[in-house]
Amino acid sequence: MESLKDATTSMIGVYGMAGVGKTWLVKEVERQLHEVKLFNSVVRATASRIPDIKEIQDQIAYSLGLKLEENSPVVRARKLYGRLRNEKNVLIILDDLWKKLDLKEVGIPFGSQHKGCKILLTSRSRNVVSNEMGATKTFAVDDLDEEEAWEFFKKMDGNSVESDEELRSTAIEVVKKCARLPLALATVARALRNESLFGWRDALQQLQRPCLEHSSSEISAEVHSNIKLSINHLSSEDLKQIFLLCSLLRRDTRIEDLLRYARGLGLIKGVNSMKAERDRLLKMMRTLKESCLLRDSKSTNEEYFDVHDLTYSLAKSIASKDNQVLALTEVDKDEDEDVVADWPNGESMKECNKIILRDPSINKLPDQLNCPQLFLFLLFSKDLSLTLPDNFFKEAKNLKVLGLTCMHFSSLPSSIGLLTSLSTLCLDHCNLGDNLTIIGALKNLNVLSLAGSDIKIVPKEIGQLLKLKLLDVSGCTKLKTISANVLPSLSKLEELYMGGTCIQWGQPNASLAELNKLSHLSTLEVEIPDAKAAPEDFFQKLQKLERYKICIGKEWVRFRNYQYSRTLKLRLNTSIDDFDHGIKKLVKRTLDLQLDKLKGVKINALEEVTDEERLSHLQNLHIQNGLDIESIINARNEFPHLQSLTLEGLPQLVSFCCQDKIDGTSLPQRALPLFGEKPTKIPG
Structure with missing residues (x-):
């Protein structure tokens, strides 16, 4: 209501998922407007999925007491336009827009054509109201608490x-x-x-059960039909398949894991590199969120996504049609009275192409998967008694994606070695021991993730995976050894994640110089306890990286903030000038810069790590444990995109800037002098 009173706002958009109450909301707005008489006229028209221009014109004309008897759309639009121009101020409510509506074609004056005409839109898509229609003010309608x-x-x-x-x-x-x-x-x-x-x-x-098409339930039919319409309206089959996969995975799934599964299933078409696939997936996720079919995670963590309960229910029923998907999750266990305790019979599983088990209550898995059409198998389990028989995958040789999480193995099932079509293998947070030689037989593997597992060595057999594009051993706290010459063998490797490991670089193990031999490497997450272990031009050659999280120095905690795609953490025992000047060039490109224990630095702490006065990319700056630091920057330094600043453990800090005057362009907001031991955060 306040926005409608604002003379500078000419178009307002309201968006939200099907059934959330958008139409009810604007009807209530209409009712209140009639009471306060803010507009001379308030008219409403429903656009619907396939808009009928003539029908929309008739609805508006009827509210204005105008008869449109002409058949020509152009003549009708001209007549309606003239009538609306005669209204001193008028609000036009256009309900249920699915795509851009040409206001001129309808006959609605807008903007400079008639400043007294305001428009209120509703849609299931934020993109429609904001980008396609150009609403200057938008409101998201969420579900109730x-x-x-x-x-x-x-x-x-x-x-x-x-x-x-x-x-x-x-x-x-x-x-x-x-x-x-x-x-x-x-x-x-x-x-x-x-x-x-x-x-x-x-x-x-x-x-308590998904609304299947053949179900006799009429109670939720209207709701599900509305949501299903939104799904069917998605612009491409690829987008629908990504949405269905998101829905089956549901909450507590990282977008990064979704990428690895989608990559293995071949759902992201027309791109060749992991970077291009990630960009395409993020764009698709944005489209699904703008269509209100996906939502941000309730944890507010950008790494994860969420799906509305009813959307999940319908998507599960669509995906499970004709027994093509078996999806048993913790949600099913908690909410359904009839819990599946035994594996479905063999005949019903022959057409199954996806199996997703998230802490299922199944007592025992079969000796063999009778699923010749199976492409995806994901098992998340904390039940130590649940084991995979040795021949479990013997009849699932078409499997493309295999994900086993939190499992305990004395040795991997030998039938995994038969999965020659496998593209993605994720064994995250599993007890694997070091018997991983079987993985070397998976010649078509593109993605291998052992994140958080208990491995102590990356064996030489992994060097046989010549098609591997992504290797993730991050969080493997027991990992100390990568066999020499394994990494250079992975000539197609684009992404390498090794944060949170204790890798000992140098002979007889892998050396840091081997990383420079990976000509396609675009993403690197690595911890380097001693910068002196790096060859002379090591950091210079890392300039090609698109994404990186590089930690130099001991005793850093593992990377936790994935908000920034380029993070550099420095803890040096001597001056940075003693090392490769490539570090300073990395600082120039870094979004998230964290500095610890800068020794012998008093004035202008940043001058120690960079020759640049303008750090145009920097968004987050964290400086800690600088016992001698008296100031952080000088008046010439500029950070046009800085969003947050944290200063901690700087007992001698006198002023943020080493000169009295700070140029107003140096920071998005002027920084006040900071004192004290406690962390101080300044929002951008």
Whole structure:
């Protein structure tokens, strides 16, 4: 309402997923506007998925008392345009836009054509209202919180659920299954009004299962049909497949893991490099979020994504059609009364192409997977009693993606060696021992992740994986050895993650010089305890990297902040001038710079690590444990994109800048002098 009163705002967009209440919201806005008489006229038209220009014109004309009897779209638009121009101020509500609507074609004056005409849009897509239509102000409509959902449900039900305690407890479970979505809450509440207890229990049973096309349930049909329409409207089959994979993986899945699975399944087409695939995937994820089919993780961690409960339910039913997907998750265990305790029979699994098991309650896996069509197998399990039989994958030779997480192996099943079509293998956080020689048989492997596992050595057999593009051994805290000449053998390697390891660089093990031989390397995460172990031109040759997290010096904690694609952490025992000047060039390109224990530095701490006065890329600066540091920068330094600054453990700090005057362009906001031992953060 405040935005509608703002004379500088001419178009407002409201967006959110299907069933969240966008139409209801603008109807309430319309009602209140009639009361306060902010506009001479308020008209509303529904655009729908396939907009009919003539129908939209008729809806607007009817609200204005105008008759459009002409057949020519151009004549009708001209007549409507003239009528709207005669209104001193008018609000036009265009509901349910699926794509850009040509206002001129409809006959709606806008902007300088008629400053008294404002437009309020609703859509399932942020992109439609913001980018395609050009709304200067947008509002996201999210689902209700738990208390709001319960109060709204009771109101729609007529408060009948408060009459009986057992009925009330069942109703609370029903509300949970409606996932705080207003349309679902209203639909179910109205259907169950004045229903008996057994009717409520039956409804809960129906809601606990995905809404399949052949289901007799009518309670959630309207909600699911609305969401399904959004899925079907996605612009490409590739985008739909990525969405379905996201939905099956659901929350607590890293976008990075999604990339590795999608890469193995060949879902990202038309690109050749990991960098290009990541860019394409991130663009697709943005499209899905703007379409309100995906959402940001509730943990606010940008590494992860989330899927609405009802969207997950429908996507699971679509993917599970014709027994093509078996997806059993912790959610199923918690919420369904009928828990699958035994493996499905062999015949029903022959057409299955994806299996995703997230802490399943299955007591025992079969001796063999009877799934000749299987492309994807993911098992996340903390149950130490759940084991994989030796011949488990013998009849799944078409498998392209295999992910086993938190498993304990005395040795890997020998049938893994038969998976010659495998493109992605992830054995994250597994107890593997060092018997990994079988992996050398997987000649078509593009992605190998052993992140967080207990391996102590990267064996020479991995050097046989000549098609490998990504190797991840990050967080392998026991890893000390990479066999010499393994890394140079991986001539196609583009991404190498080794953060959080204790690798001993140098003979008889791999040397840092071997990294410079990887001509396609674009991403590197590595810890170098002693910069003197690096060859003379080592850092100079790292200038080609697109993404990096490089830690130089001992006793750094593992990389935790993945917000920045280029991070450099320096802890040097001597002056940086004693090393390769390539370090200073890395500083120039770094987004996240962290400095620890700069010895002998008093004035202008940054001058120690860079010759540049303008660090145009720097977004985060963290300086700690500088016992002698009195100032951080001089007045010539500029950081046009700095977002955050942390100073910690600088007992001699007198001023941020070593000169009295600070140029206003040096920081996004002027920094005040900082004192004290505690971390000080200045937002950009």
